[in-house]
Amino acid sequence: MTGEHATGAEGRTAHEIAEPHYDWAGFGFDTRQVHAGEAPEPGHGSRITPIHLANAFRFESFDQTHGRFAGTDEGQLYSRHLNPTNEVAERRIASLEGGTGAVVVGSGTAAISSVLIALLESGDRFVSTASIYSGTQILFDRALKRLGITVDYVWDPTDEAEWAAAIHPDTKAIFTETIPNPKNDIVDIGFVAGIAARHGVPLVVDNTVATPYLIRPLEHGASFVVHSSTKFLGGHGAGLSGVIIDGGTFDWRATDRRYPLLTDPQAPGVPSFLDRLGTEQAFESYLRLTVVNDIGPALSPFNGFLLQQGIETLSLRMERHLDNARTVALWLAEQPEVESVDFAGLPGHPAEALAERLYGGRTGSVFAFTVAGGLEGARVFIDRLQVFSRMTNIGDVRSMAIHPGTTTHLSFSDEKRGRLGIAPGLIRLSVGIETVDDLITDLANGLRAVRDAGLVPESLSLTGGNR
Numbered sequence: 001m002t003g004e005h006a007t008g009a010e011g012r013t014a015h016e017i018a019e020p021h022y023d024w025a026g027f028g029f030d031t032r033q034v035h036a037g038e039a040p041e042p043g044h045g046s047r048i049t050p051i052h053l054a055n056a057f058r059f060e061s062f063d064q065t066h067g068r069f070a071g072t073d074e075g076q077l078y079s080r081h082l083n084p085t086n087e088v089a090e091r092r093i094a095s096l097e098g099g100t101g102a103v104v105v106g107s108g109t110a111a112i113s114s115v116l117i118a119l120l121e122s123g124d125r126f127v128s129t130a131s132i133y134s135g136t137q138i139l140f141d142r143a144l145k146r147l148g149i150t151v152d153y154v155w156d157p158t159d160e161a162e163w164a165a166a167i168h169p170d171t172k173a174i175f176t177e178t179i180p181n182p183k184n185d186i187v188d189i190g191f192v193a194g195i196a197a198r199h200g201v202p203l204v205v206d207n208t209v210a211t212p213y214l215i216r217p218l219e220h221g222a223s224f225v226v227h228s229s230t231k232f233l234g235g236h237g238a239g240l241s242g243v244i245i246d247g248g249t250f251d252w253r254a255t256d257r258r259y260p261l262l263t264d265p266q267a268p269g270v271p272s273f274l275d276r277l278g279t280e281q282a283f284e285s286y287l288r289l290t291v292v293n294d295i296g297p298a299l300s301p302f303n304g305f306l307l308q309q310g311i312e313t314l315s316l317r318m319e320r321h322l323d324n325a326r327t328v329a330l331w332l333a334e335q336p337e338v339e340s341v342d343f344a345g346l347p348g349h350p351a352e353a354l355a356e357r358l359y360g361g362r363t364g365s366v367f368a369f370t371v372a373g374g375l376e377g378a379r380v381f382i383d384r385l386q387v388f389s390r391m392t393n394i395g396d397v398r399s400m401a402i403h404p405g406t407t408t409h410l411s412f413s414d415e416k417r418g419r420l421g422i423a424p425g426l427i428r429l430s431v432g433i434e435t436v437d438d439l440i441t442d443l444a445n446g447l448r449a450v451r452d453a454g455l456v457p458e459s460l461s462l463t464g465g466n467r
Contacts, residue, residue, distance in 0.1 A: 024095060029213065034312050037091025039084075051305045052084040070270050071289050079301070081293040086304035092311055093233065093243050096212040097225050100248030101284035103292055104241060104304060108208060108228020110297035111242030112136060112175075113143070115204055115224055118283075118291045119173045119259065122148030126173040127166045129187060130155045131180040131420060134408040136206070155419070157187050163195045172257055173202055178217060179209040179344075181394065182404055182428035183421055184367040186344045186351050186358065193221025200255035208232065208395070209364040213318045218247040224283075231395025234310035235317050239303035244287060248280035262286045317397060317433055324439060325365035325431040331440055332369050337377075337447040337456050339370040339425065365431040366394045368404070371447070373455025374424040378403045381427065384449040387434060387442040399432035399439055 024036040041050055057076040059065040067073030076082055086104045094102040105111050120126060128140060130153040140151040152166040157176065167174075174196045176187050189205060196203040202223035207215065211232045217225050225245040227233055234241060252263055252274055262282060263274050270276075273286040292298075299307075329343035344351040345361035355363045371377045382390060382401055391400040392407060402408065409422050431439065450456060 029096065030315050032095045033092065033314050036095035037088045039088060049085055049088045049305065049308060051301050052079075053301055055079045070267060071273070071285060072270065072276065074285070078293075080296055080298045081288050083299075083301050083304065085301040085308075086299050089241075089304050089307045089311070090243070092308065093212075093227070093229070094245055096216075096311070096314075097207070097245045098212075098216050098218050098247075099225065099245035100280045102243050102245045103284060103288050104229070104243045104299045104307070105292060105297040106242065106299050106303075107240045107297070108206075108226070108230055108242040109135060109139060111226040111228070111244050112139060112204075112206065114287065114291045114295070114297060115226055115244045116144065116149070116173060116175070117147075117295070118261075118287050119202060119204075120144075120149050123170065124172045125150045125152060125168055125170050126175060127152045127154060127163070127171055128175040129153070129157045129177070129180070129192075131183050131185050132175075132177050132206070133181045133208075134404070134412070138411065157192060160195065163192075167195075167199050167201070171199070171201055172259070173204055175204045175206070177206040177209070178215055179364040179366070181209055181366050182342070182368040182408075182426070184342045184344050184363055186354055186363055188354055188358075189215070189217050189220040189222060193217075196223070197221065200257055202250045209366045210359070211314060211318060213315050214322075214359055214362070214364065218245070218249070223247050223250040228395075229307055229310075231393070232318065232321070233314060233395075234307050235314065235395065235397055236306070236310055237393060237396040237398065239300075239306040241299050241303050241307045242297075246281075246284045246287070248283070250283070251279065252282070261290055266290075320433040321365035321431060322362040324433065324436045325367065325429075326362050327436050328429070328431050328439055328443065329367060329369075332443065335444075335447055337372050337450045339372055342368040342370075342421070366428070367431075368426050368428045370423050370425045371427060371450055372425065372457060373450055373453070375405070376453070377425050377450045377455045378405075378427055380449050380453050380455065381446040384446040385442055386445070387438055388429070394428075394430035396430065397433045399434055399442075400430040402428050404428050 024032050056078050064073055068075055068077045090102040090104050105114055128151050154162050154166050156162055176192055179186050193203050204224045205217040205222040207217055207225050208228045208231050227243045229241040229243050252259055263272055265272050273282040277285055329341055329346055332338050333341045333346055344355040344363040355361055371381050385401055388399045388401040392402055404422050404426055405424055409417055
């Protein structure tokens with residue numbers, strides 16, 4: 001750091017020190033993933049953001065203390081809602097997604113919970129596409145249900161009539177994923193955003209699998225983006241984290257749906273978040289000072305530091321993830337032991353045109369395929385793997401495989417699993433950055449074990465599978 005940035009820190013608050021020393025908005029994605037949001041470290045000139053393990057911060061005066069609690073002074077209050085280390089990660093992710101601000105929390109589930117609890121209260125409803133991560137469905141159907149919040153599912157996200165039937169007067173949000181896990185049945189975010197806009201409700205999009213390297217939902221009309229940044233943003237499998245990004249575009253005054261904690265004063269003599277901060281900044285501050293502060297899904301500064309380290313190489317890792325995944329998907333589609341491959345970028349897939357338009361045919365690196373032999377075929381295949389780890393995570397640099405029917409979707413009824421396309425032989429892959437020939441060899445060994453076990457029907461052996 002130059003002397004200009006390294007001096008003059010005496011008397012400055014932690015938040016003031018953390019103000020970005022350069023506007024990176026005009027720079028490319030690769031540059032911003034390394035630099036955006038960083039701050040000069042005044043003590044020793046450390047080039048890497050230090051880990052601020054302090055749980056609280058000193059105030060300079062009586063009036064500043066009051067301002068921090070009232071929300072009229074935007075600065076450090078307590079690490080539960082704002083931490084200098086985590087703040088760098090927040091600004092960096094907001095820059096990559098094109099948002100006006102972001103809030104990091106302890107996990108991806110915490111991110112989804114926080115944004116929805118900020119938008120909804122007991123008696124409210126929201127709409128979600130049905131094909132989403134199983135843990136998110138469980139959150140909706142169990143935890144939020146116990147809070148009196150109801151979810152209505154849309155099974156065909158291309159059917160505008162189904163959306164219209166699902167949206168009620170008390171519907172306060174729409175939720176979807178860019179690339180659903182595990183079926184890779186991609187969603188046209190612009191189409192769904194149009195529906196949300198016509199009904200005056202904010203659209204929340206989980207962009208975990210795609211990442212802002214592939215698509216930025218805010219540019220397609222989404223109001224908020226969430227990530228399990230445990231996954232691709234971090235990438236190293238070394239720490240949990242989640243993030244909510246505000247697009248700063250939802251018109252809270254124009255909608256006839258009520259969001260009183262955001263639009264109404266919350267303390268005597270203190271203007272509402274919306275009146276005080278305007279459309280671009282109100283929701284981030286509201287989220288930070290209410291739900292995240294009240295419920296407490298705080299991110300450890302150490303995990304915030306790990307998240308920053310992962311983001312620095314996001315584009316480099318994603319290129320290998322994407323190339324490897326497409327190569328593996330194309331190879332699997334030709335194997336006689338494979339009944340089907342759920343990868344939207346494959347030639348002939350019903351969503352091939354959308355996959356090409358949104359992702360250039362590279363629809364992430366998390367997808368599923370169905371092996372011959374049903375449950376027994378899946379067991380034989382998975383037990384033979386060596387390079388692919390048997391894990392429940394995704395988005396790690398390491399390749400992983402799991403059987404959803406007996407793990408992530410275990411609590412689902414047979415009828416619901418069937419409707420979601422979770423067949424007995426379905427296997428989810430998260431394709432890592434290893435040498436792709438080694439990955440294919442590992443998969444080939446697993447498929448050979450299925451064949452040697454006599455689990456491949458003659459029809460598949462002759463035709464090379466059913467695509």
